[in-house]
Amino acid sequence: MCFNGKTLLLLATLTISTPAFSTIIELPTSYNRTSPWDDLIELGVANYTETDCIRTCVADEAPRVCLYTFVLEMYAAMGTACGDCADGVMADCFQPQCIPTDSFQREVMSVNRQFPGPPINVCKNDMIVVNVENQMAGTGSTLHWHGMLQKNSPWMDGVPYVTQCPIGGTTFRYAFPVEESGTFMWHSHTGLHRPNGQYGALVVREPRSEEPWSEDLYDHDLPEHTIVLSDWMHDTSEMYFPGLPSRKPGTAPTTILINGLGWYLYGDGSDDSINASLPVSTFHVQENSRYRFRVINANSQVCSYVFQIQDHNMTLIATDGQPIKPVVVDSLVSYAGERYDFVIETKNASSEGSAFWIHVRGLGLCATNYMDQYAVLSYNTNVTELGIIPTATRPTIADPLTMSVVFNYPNTTCGESSEYLCVTDLRTIEDATTTDNSSIWTAEPDVRMFLPFGFHYFDAETFHLQGDYKGYQNNKGSSIRAGTMNNLSFAFPSEPLIFFDSPSDVDYCNVDNLPTDCQTSDNTTGSSSYCACTDVVVLKEGDIVQLILIDQSGETDDSHPFHLHGFDFYVLYTSNSSSNEYGYTVAEVTELVASNLTSSWSDTNIPPTKDTINVPTAGFAIIQFKANNPGKWFFHCHYEWHAATGMGMAFWVEGDMPPKPPGFPTCGNFDPLS
Template structure:
């Protein structure tokens, strides 16, 4: 007979002998007052003989070894969103005293005090670590006074739970100040992901964190390439400004990035004094002879591609955007905003400390940050000396030579190939047909708008239907440059498109009449049938910009069939004509599967997906230098309302409280 657990309650305790009751009370007192135990994350040691569990001090209930045959869990997290000061009282004598810098209430950022927005007072926010198939429950309480927000689970496909995707006014009502919202969904796709506020300014100000979904070694086709997959080897990179974008309206139009952070910390270089402040560098510990899986996340909300390299070590890429790939050896990584790469670092060099460096590009140009890869037994240098400066400068020179421009062929050497898995073979067979069932050609560019006057802006605020251009177009000293998809600026509806479609005014949808105006702001929705093979060709026309753009599709990962830069301005009609003549090549054999794609400057990218996940899914540019305007976004609406799962019970509703016929 199996063991059973019995918990006495209420009156039953009174019948116990006095001595037993005293022992129970004493044990309870000791448990409540016992010193905190240091927590070391769960790990699985892989050996040639199979899987061997290490006995660790303590593990959380859901951050655990993920093994076949183990029952999935329901994993509960509590997120409290609130403003916090960086370099606050919890930091005590940090950054002056290194030992004080590890306090859990200390958010250093780059050592310059400012207001941040935090998840549970942390930067980055609290990590979510679960196993594939677990049910994730996150109760979000907002103390962001005067602000509304929502959390997007970047990389989770939300199959069967589209209402949990976290896009305000598309999948849910925004979370209001002093209210609570519950996200509940299954972690159906393993890999390295992250969560973030879907408001760009909130994301930039600190509301983001890692979301790691592990799987059993038997389900990971690259598990034989590494020995350890540790919680402390998650590396999340983020740009940081000394201005709180949420509260500083002037900084939102021309965002100035001050530093690049590694796991929420990093030193800051002051260009006026030509000095760098002393912030303890992040350390990643390894033991000689072992192979370690590192999970690297570019959590940038801004236009900040980052380059990463480890001194004296090669990187073996084993996954991208959570999907396994054919192992590829590279000297460095280049990650665009929203991208994730899983790499293996073999600790096979002399026992020492090695630089791990990230360098920013585009909006983060001329910014860099360092961390240490530290071998067990190595002496960590506590201050810069000639030797450490020399090795750091040599590494930086190599990285800058390798990637002096994002268009350099050597800048992004990793050419990913899909590693086919048996559980997606039926889907791949549909997607690898020579011709798709449906094609979409989506042009985008940066356009200049000027010459808006009083008659273009409805300053009377009357309720009659009239053309009302956004006020940010009016009364400007210089023309405004706006990124747009198909010359349309995206406008969010007053009610969630997914859960309250009946409350969305039909007149908000993009129309030919809107397109004929000198500026069109509308709800851009593209309808696609369920269960078709769809090719989307993103065309970066390049008349108004010389930058590449990074797009992320919610609800899907897709095959990246090909991309090319033509090196000159183009238009979508030219690309469509070339495709009709078979001049756009498609990799139909081993194209990588991603949820984020880089469209090169003056070029195109072709992606393919199978529309088997019904919902209203946002397709958005992850790279932006401003929060002014609607940005480059549109909705891919897959299927009809009848194909959707029921709206969860007690799901919040929102929208207009007055009809246009009323007069105030």
């Protein structure tokens, strides 16, 4: 959802006075969390499309049913709803159902004709219910609730052919209790829909008295201060996939958007020939106050982003929904799928209407392509005011804002500098929960897995032989490749894994169970023998699992963010780059792990908890979690192109799962002669 002036006014009204909708549905004090369908029917949920849930979260208040209707649709950015927006009539850019983006006309996959899609703002212990109606003709889809652990609702995770069948020209109702607070996101998990526009914010608040920080850390936590960063292309993502050898657009994004808005800049943007009559996202604050902001990186492609606010420091207080001990920085780097919460303290404005640049610029390939974007932090202005431009010189890629204390910069050597901090410099706040879980990060793991990932490169001359159809990406020239983990390229099954009671019922593979047509692979290069299959690792309930992710992709400008469904994990170690082009070998990492790289953590020195971890270029990362959530859970690179060609796997965690929802749709192969 693009947070424009009209939207901000509405959201401010919601938090201060009358509710948005007339319907409030409170949950009973006791209901069946693992099978709530009878309770929802008795509450009349089937008779409503929306309910009121945006509110200040209060201790001991009854939780609510937070009901949304999401209509998935092929739609147009800068289409007929936008009037003369493209010609500089800014008011037209905020007409109902107008998606202005950077003023470029293209098809989008919208949700409720909003871009990003509708934000979800609820309180901890509420129940989220989303009625999805797919009006994209001939195109199946699912929605994933990124960061939601789904401990009582594994059927609701939204991964096609892992936890459900794709939603065709039909409806599907997601319903799950919200058992964790923090900043999350939702997005399509089907095909290449996410870069086409199907994503949005999901924020779960809790009473201030229940947060782990001092109550004077910040004054305001407002829905309008949620920031969604995303890459943007001037063609649909299908135009980019599997890719074109020489004709643009290639596989790189065109620009960056902030809450769906932005200027399209040419080259390094060092001149000011931009059309300032087109809107950028504006965040309104009052002077001498402390505000909590939430940044969601909904990026789909291979770039990280530097986020800065001119003349303002940021106090980081949470990552991926998990609280941390506050850390002050002036520059924040985030990767696809990550979320960060921070607090800013506004100044004593020298005059009414002071405004400051928010500058987001890409690193790696996106720096080479001069990708950056702007938003505005505006003091003492009305939320309905549009077109506010700071008087200060606009920062550019060639002349950026100063970076003094930088968090999460690519390939930072952790622990060696107070100016460049990395994820393992963060510390989880000790509380009753961490005390109970201390064995997770300090224990010797029951399962240790070395997971090299990268690409298999095909020979273009033999790849296109008749009758041989392998998934691939053509990223440039004659380069044809598929993503791999543990030298296996993940192929989705024809029927969701969650439908099966026993792993023996599924035709799956892993490194200990290779299909007969797969050859022994070679871990020393990024081009081992190709094997595509449904890579599933079976875990016992309660196992302490350590994953060592090793980048053997051979890409010099890209690092890889990996997202684990169903679990948070502790980040025990991240390495810097190997001198080897294809990164460390498994043998090298095995020797390093044996030297007690993670021995510094203790009951009082608690590593950060995340669900998305960036693995440094040609480096490796060590994460650890407890397999205490029975179900079938996807684990994958969060770059869309990499996951689409096989850079993923699934964990089958044994144990008792909640029963299948009544009428849950099925799918699978059909062969009447079998």
